[in-house]
Amino acid sequence: MKILTLALIGAAAWLTVGCANPERSRDLGNPAIPGPVLAQQACSMCHGVTGVATSPNFPNLAGQTEGYVVAQLTEFRSHSREDPAGFEYMWGIARRLTDTQIKDLAAYYAKQVPAHQTPEGDPARIDAGHALFTTGAPTRGIPACSSCHGDHGQGLAAFPRLAGQHSDYVVKQLRVFQRTEGRPDGPAMKAVAHGLTAEDMANAASFVQSM
Secondary structure (H helix, E strand, O other): OHHHHHHHHHHHHHHHHHHHOOOOOOOOOOOOOOHHHHHHHHHHHHHOOOOOOOOOOOOOOOOOOHHHHHHHHHHHHHOOOOOHHHHHHHHHHHOOOOHHHHHHHHHHHHOOOOOOOOOOOOHHHHHHHHHHHHHOEHHHOEOOOHHHHOOOOOOEOOEOOOOOOOHHHHHHHHHHHHHOOOOOOOHHHHHHHHOOOHHHHHHHHHHHHHO
16 A cells, blocks of 8 residues: 555656646646647647657648648637537647647647658549649539649648648548538638539549648
C-alpha cells in the first residue's frame, strides 16, 4: 500500500509539472501555451506530430495554407462549422484557443513537409480524377479543381492544399458540401459539389491522394 501511495504521488507530481511546463503542455485552455507546443503535444494525437495523420479519418495538415487553417479553427471555435468531424472532435478542442494560438498553429503546419501518400485504387480512376482536377467537366458546369486549389494541389490563400490528402477524408468532405449545410464557409465548393457524382468524388479523391 505504501509503495502504491508513493507511486500515485509521483504520478500526480509528474502530471502537475507537465501541465505547468509551457513547453510540454496539452492545456488547450491556457493562452500561454504556444501554438507549436499544442500542435506537438495535443493536436498530434490525431494529426501527427508533423501534421501527417496516420488515420484517414483525420486530415493531413502538413503544408496546409495558413489562411485555410486559421479560417477552419476560427469556425470550429465559433461552432459555425458543423460537419460531424467538427462537432465531434474540434468544437471542444478549439473553443478556448486564442487568435494568437490559432495563427501560430497555422504557421506551424504550413512549414511542415507535406504528406506523400501511396496511390490507391484503379489507375483508370486516378486518370479520371486527373482530368477532373485539371479540366473539370465543362458540359456539366464543373470547373477544374486546380482553378481554386492550384495546378499542383498546393492550395491558394483560403483554398486548402489537396495534394497528398487522404482520399477517404476528401470524399467525406465533398459529401458534406453536397448534402448538408455543415460547412457554410464554402458556397463556391457547395455549388461545385452539387454537380458531382459519387464516381466523380472517388476519382478526384484518388487523384489528389496520389499527387
